[in-house]
Amino acid sequence: MNEFQGHCHCGNIHFTFSSMNNENDFTPRTCSCSFCRHHGGSYVSDPEGHIDLNFKDKTQVNFYQFGQKTADFIICKNCGVITMAISNIKDKNYAVINIRAMLDYTFTGTATQTNFDGETPQQRLERRAQNWIGHVVIKD
Numbered sequence: 001m002n003e004f005q006g007h008c009h010c011g012n013i014h015f016t017f018s019s020m021n022n023e024n025d026f027t028p029r030t031c032s033c034s035f036c037r038h039h040g041g042s043y044v045s046d047p048e049g050h051i052d053l054n055f056k057d058k059t060q061v062n063f064y065q066f067g068q069k070t071a072d073f074i075i076c077k078n079c080g081v082i083t084m085a086i087s088n089i090k091d092k093n094y095a096v097i098n099i100r101a102m103l104d105y106t107f108t109g110t111a112t113q114t115n116f117d118g119e120t121p122q123q124r125l126e127r128r129a130q131n132w133i134g135h136v137v138i139k140d
C-alpha cells in the first residue's frame with residue numbers, strides 16, 4: 001500500500017491517501033468548471049483507495065458548495081487551500097483529492113482536462129460512486 005500525504009498551507013487540514021497504485025499510475029484531472037478554473041484545481045482518485053482526513057480546528061474549515069450542491073469542497077478558512085471534494089451518496093462519502101494540496105508536488109503526471117457541465121445530478125453521482133475514492137474517514 002502506498003501512502004500519499006497532503007495538507008493545506010497552514011496545516012489545519014491534513015490527510016493521508018492510501019492506494020495500491022503507484023504515483024505514476026495516476027493521471028490528474030484538471031476540472032474545467034468555473035470554480036476549479038479559478039483555483040487551478042486538479043484531482044486524482046482511486047475507487048479502491050482510502051482517505052484519512054484530519055482537522056485541527058473544524059471551525060476553520062469551509063465546506064463550500066455551489067451549483068448542484070452535490071459535493072463539499074474542503075477548504076481551509078485560514079489559508080484558503082482546497083484540499084479535496086467530498087460527495088455524500090446514499091450515506092457514503094466519496095472523495096477526490098486536489099494534487100495542489102499534496103506534499104512535495106506528488107502526482108506531477110500530465111493532466112487531462114475534464115468537463116462535466118452537461119451531466120444531470122443523477123449522472124454526476126453515479127460517476128462519482130464509480131470513480132471517486134470510496135473509503136473516507138473524517139476525524140475532527
Ligand SMILES: [Zn+2]
Nearest residue numbers: 008010076079
Ligand atoms: Zn490552512
